[in-house]
Structure formats: C-alpha cells, structure tokens
Amino acid sequence: MAGNPRNGRPYRRLVATMKATGHPCWICGHNIPANVDGRTHPLAFTLDHLVPLSRGGDLLDPANARSAHRRCNSSRGNRTAPRVQQRASRRW
Structure with a gap:
C-alpha cells in the first residue's frame, strides 16, 4: 500500500514552493x-x-496549484470556479 500521496x-x-512565492489567495485576493x-x-x-x-485535477502539477486561505479553499469546495460574492441589496 503506497499511503496518502x-x-x-x-x-x-x-x-513549500508555493508558500515561498508569497502569492495572495487566488480566491479572495488578500495576502x-x-x-x-x-x-x-x-x-x-x-x-x-x-x-x-x-474532477480529475493533478495533485502534483504546479500549473494546477494555487495559494489560498484555508477558509476560501474550504468554501470553494470542488467547484471549478471561485464562488462569486453576491452584493447585498440595500433595498429591503
């Protein structure tokens, strides 16, 4: 048994390589x-x-890897695009 990749x-x-780049979260854009x-x-x-x-993404492909906050990554789930924030209506 090979174990967890x-x-x-x-x-x-x-x-480690991705973390060292210091890129902001690709989902929300914040550091x-x-x-x-x-x-x-x-x-x-x-x-x-x-x-x-x-959905078939490659675990070790650097072109498939993005830096993200834990919260942003979890909220995105397995969708293929980040969730778009809906603006709240000021009219109630």
Missing part, C-alpha cells in the same frame, strides 16, 4: 499571513487546485 515528499515540496497556525487558523496557507482533484 499528500503526505509524500513531492507534495510537501510543491506546498496570506505567514505567522498563523496552518492546521487550525482560517487565514492559514493551503494549496488549492484549479481543477479539483475530485
């Missing part, structure tokens, strides 16, 4: 703070995939 060295290397707990903080860095893995 997300625990493998190639995946960890891709995550990703470097000094927060990556396992629990909603603004922590996560590696998101442009084409979700559940």
Whole structure:
C-alpha cells in the first residue's frame, strides 16, 4: 500500500514552493499571513487546485496549484470556479 500521496515528499515540496512565492489567495485576493497556525487558523496557507482533484485535477502539477486561505479553499469546495460574492441589496 503506497499511503496518502499528500503526505509524500513531492507534495510537501510543491506546498513549500508555493508558500515561498508569497502569492495572495487566488480566491479572495488578500495576502496570506505567514505567522498563523496552518492546521487550525482560517487565514492559514493551503494549496488549492484549479481543477479539483475530485474532477480529475493533478495533485502534483504546479500549473494546477494555487495559494489560498484555508477558509476560501474550504468554501470553494470542488467547484471549478471561485464562488462569486453576491452584493447585498440595500433595498429591503
């Protein structure tokens, strides 16, 4: 049994490379703070995939990898495009 590929060295290397670039979250456009707990903080860095893995995206393809906040990545789910924020109506 090969184990989880997300625990493998190639995946960890891709995550480290993407994190080192310092790119903002590709979903919301805000900077990703470097000094927060990556396992629990909603603004922590996560590696998101442009084409979700559940839809055939490649786990280790750098062209499919994007920097994202944990919260943004989770809210996007497995959609192929970021969720568009709806403007609230001022007329009630």
